[in-house]
Amino acid sequence: MTHASIQALDLSVRFKSRLLFHIPQLNLAPRDAIYLTGDNGVGKTTLLKVLAGLQKPTTGTINIHQHTFFKRLFSGCYEGSIIYLHQTPYMFDATVFNNVCYGLRYAIKDRQKRRNEAINALRMVGLETLANEHVSVLSGGERQRVAMARAWVLKPSVLLMDESSASMDQESINRQVILAEDLLSRGTSLVITSHQQNALTALCRRQWTINDTQLIERAELQLVKDTNKDNYAYA
Template structure:
């Protein structure tokens, strides 16, 4: 799987007279896991959408080593792209299998191989017995599992997880962790937002906090106390 990195410079988002944030520079290297925190309304979701290319910044530019996911899908290559996972992920009108398998049609020509890959992903999130059920029968937590399986089969270079573990039970969170760990091992970088620490955020060794329109980075989470060793991207 191709590894990618993200470099951004002079990023800002402004809504009329209100400056949401200004980030002179940030970087996400290959195979990194970053925990993004901050109070409600400071711009965590907006930042992830900017990094994924879903929203244009007021100023600044985001540079990727590899092409965006959309470009790679159009070229028949999805691996190594950037995927944004919302707290309430969009689901296509179809079966659970259809939702997981959707992106694979751009990368795997053989129908049986696509089914094998999708079923394997559903097995990893504990939903293989529901593969042929309509997506509407799933609970919110089960839909998050489907979204994680759908991201996993595409093997993204960067996965942006926006409150994807919110309101999940322990089993669903643990299923997410298994796939997230596998992606990290394969070279994927993760950015995870969450209002509270859990098994998913425990994968992170870097922490970003948006506060007073600035992005503050805390040092290695596994090695230092989180209340020390802070510095701001300013």
């Protein structure tokens, strides 16, 4: 699996006369798990899209250091690349199975291997029985599970999760956590935004907060769980 580290220098985004943020330096290493916080409108989604290469910054450079083979898969997506997971992920007009399999067509030539990988991913998110259903029958949380499975099979170096747990119930979040933990163990870096601390944000040991156009970093987070609820808070 490809590992990657990201270094950004003098990174800023400006909309006309408004400065959204300016970040002198940003570093993301393999196996980092970062909780990105900040008020609505401060630029969290914009920062993730810039890191994913989906949006150009106004100033700055982003250097991605790949540690193994870098292979093109589809539509700008690479094995071991950066994948951006949106709160309302795009679904292809196809079955659940075909949505998960889409990128694997170029990564795995053997059809049975592709099928096994996709079914395994769907099993991990609890949607194996819906593999042959059209995605139109899925709830918002189930769509997010499919999107997570689709990202997981590609084994990205960096996974940027933008409010991906917002429409999920506790079971769906727990399923997402299983795949996120597996990716972390393989060397994937995670950056997670969420308005609520939960089992997914509990994976994070660093925190970035965008405040007043600046990025503030807090490291070595200590997590405390409310034993009476499925709530988490950083101490």
